[in-house]
Amino acid sequence: MAGEFMRIEMLAALHGDCLLVEYGDVRRTRRILIDSGPVGAYEALRGRIERLPxxxxxxxxxxxxxxxxxxxxxxxxxxxxxxxxxxxVKDVWFNGWRHLEQAHGLLGGRQGEFFSALLAKRLDEGCWNGAFKGQAVVVGDAGALPEHVLPGGLKLTLLSPTLAKLERMREAWRKDLGDALDPGDLEAAWALLGQQKKYLPGKGLLGSSAQLDSLIEKQSRPDDAAANGSSIAFLAEYAGNAGMAASGNEMPGGKSRSCLFLADAHPDAICASVKRLLQARGLARLRVDAVKVAHHGSKANTTDELMSLIESPRFLFSTNGQQFGHPDEEAVGRVIGRSSHPSPTLYFNYLSEHNRVWQERQEQFGYKAVFNDGSGSPMVIAL
Incomplete structure (x- = not known):
């Protein structure tokens, strides 16, 4: 159908990720949300939702x-x-302890338990990992990669996490909780969440009058490899109601649009899944319209092997560079130097001291860099 579109908004999520994906046609806009940034970026998310019709x-x-x-x-x-x-919201994908104990574990810690408690209390039945019948969102060791088609024709092919990645996370989840909670005790998590001021709307959860802690322990977690390995990452492809193309970007009835959303996933898991997908589709390289670069451009998450498996004209970096100094120069250089697409375009949702150098090297290395305007508005990439 004429007028079909897919666009990605990188919200101002500080050093984190908050991605709004809209797709549809002249009749209807549909959308998904991927992540939300740290609590300091909440107002950007709340404001964007309020600006929806x-x-x-x-x-x-x-x-x-x-x-x-x-x-x-x-x-x-x-x-x-x-x-x-x-x-x-019709479905929420999140691997909590209740799912991952079945899959032999996953790191979660306090934030994971808090979010699990909220989903259990707030969502309607069947809306937590509903596409997976309430089970873990995970890539099996064999067979076809899990696929799910959302209403309106957006096809998601799961690339990460694998069972092996989740199995590494059980003890990390337990260790992070310490003595504060038992894994999966959502009633205890709900009670503890009610004491966390930074998450509370107004007077508290459900208008509770319970005494709030005057001093709240800073909730922080090392951005370690185990947590990143548990990332839900997927390929999103949109070709409207005409259906999904098995290969290439063109299909009868319209143009297929696609993006790899890599979260903070480990490159070995992504590469293994992409190879399985290429074999199933009879392709040598996966052509997509955009790649949301893994882990905000960390040098440990973008490899030569990954770059050899994909072809994309656009690479998206979501971070303001605070805390961890992302994107790493090595990762951006690898994207440019190993890209199979001539003159790729790099999109940065902030201009910072950590990425400013890529504004200056465009002519030298033959790429294009686009930076957000600094207004705090989302950066919009139309595919």
Missing amino acids: KGDRRFELMVLSHVDTDHIEGLIKLFANPRPWPFV
Whole structure:
């Protein structure tokens, strides 16, 4: 159908990720939300939702990729608001202890337990990992990669996490909780969440009058490899109601648009899944319209092997560079130097001391760099 579109907004999520994906046609816009940034970025998310048309604040899916604070905290605060919410969400993908004990574990810690408690209390039955029948969002060791088609024709192919990655996370989850909570005790997590001021809307959860802690321990977690390995990452492809192309970007009835959303996933897991996908589709390289670069451009998450498996004209970097100094120069250089697409375009949702150098090297290395305007508005990439 004429007028079909897919666009990605990188919200001002400080050093984290908060991505709004809209797709549809002239008749209807559908959307998904991926992550939410740290709690300090919550107002950007809240404001963006409020700017959606009244009566059309529906999300087909929200994805919490993993439990690092720079991805999860905004969603904790969003879901802490009492219902009715000013938006509708049909499904939420998030691997909590209740799922991952079945898959032999996953790191979660306090934020993971808090979000699990909120989903259990707030969501309607069947809306937590609903596409997976309430089970873990995970890539099996064999067979076809899990696929799910959202209403309107957005096809998601899961690339991460694998069972092996989740198995590494059980003890890390337990260790992070310490003596504060037992894993999976959502009633205890709910009670503890009610004492966390930074997440509370107004007077508290459900208008509770319980005494709030005057001093709140800073909730922080090292952005370690184990947490990143548990990331939910996927390929999103949109070709409208005509269906999904098995290969290439063109298909009868219209243009297929696609993006790799890599969260903070480990490159070995992504490469293994992409190879399985290429074999199934009979392709040598996966052509996509954009790649949301893993882990904010950390040098440990973008490899030569990954770059050899994909072809894309656009690479998206979501970070203001605070705390961890991302993107790393090595990662950006690898994207440019190993890209199979001539003159790729790099999109940065902030201009910072850590990425300013890429504004100056465009002519030298033959790429294009686009930076957000600094207004605090989302950076919009139309595919």
